[in-house]
Amino acid sequence: MADYLINVFLDDEKRKKIEDAGLADKIIELDGKKAVQVEMSAKEQKKLAKGFTDLSFDSANACVLPAEAEAKLVGIIAEMKTLDVMKFAIMKLYNPLAGKAPRAAMR
Numbered sequence: 309m310a311d312y313l314i315n316v317f318l319d320d321e322k323r324k325k326i327e328d329a330g331l332a333d334k335i336i337e338l339d340g341k342k343a344v345q346v347e348m349s350a351k352e353q354k355k356l357a358k359g360f361t362d363l364s365f366d367s368a369n370a371c372v373l374p375a376e377a378e379a380k381l382v383g384i385i386a387e388m389k390t391l392d393v394m395k396f397a398i399m400k401l402y403n404p405l406a407g408k409a410p411r412a413a414m415r
Contacts, residue, residue: 310349311350312349312350312369318342318343323342325383329385329388331389331390344391345391346391346393348394352394352395353369355402356371356402359401381393381401
């Protein structure tokens with residue numbers, strides 16, 4: 309079992325992408341909706357929490373990403389044809405420089 313989970317709730321478009329990637333057997337029923345769960349480590353969770361300050365985790369240590377990040381994650385899953393994508397996806401989802409002002413040019 310993973311330290312943390314990302315719940316990706318599936319609409320028809322996302323569900324088709326997951327099924328086309330050969331991952332239909334990974335679709336589960338969660339809170340009455342179809343979903344997949346992407347596992348992540350505590351280290352990856354810390355990076356996501358840093359990048360998405362309003363991210364909240366439930367009692368099962370699961371979260372739902374903002375829409376834009378979730379769309380990127382679904383695209384990565386579809387491309388890699390696996391739910392084991394966080395080592396790669398974290399680089400695309402977490403931008404350590406987000407919100408920081410550019411440094412002034414050295415003189």
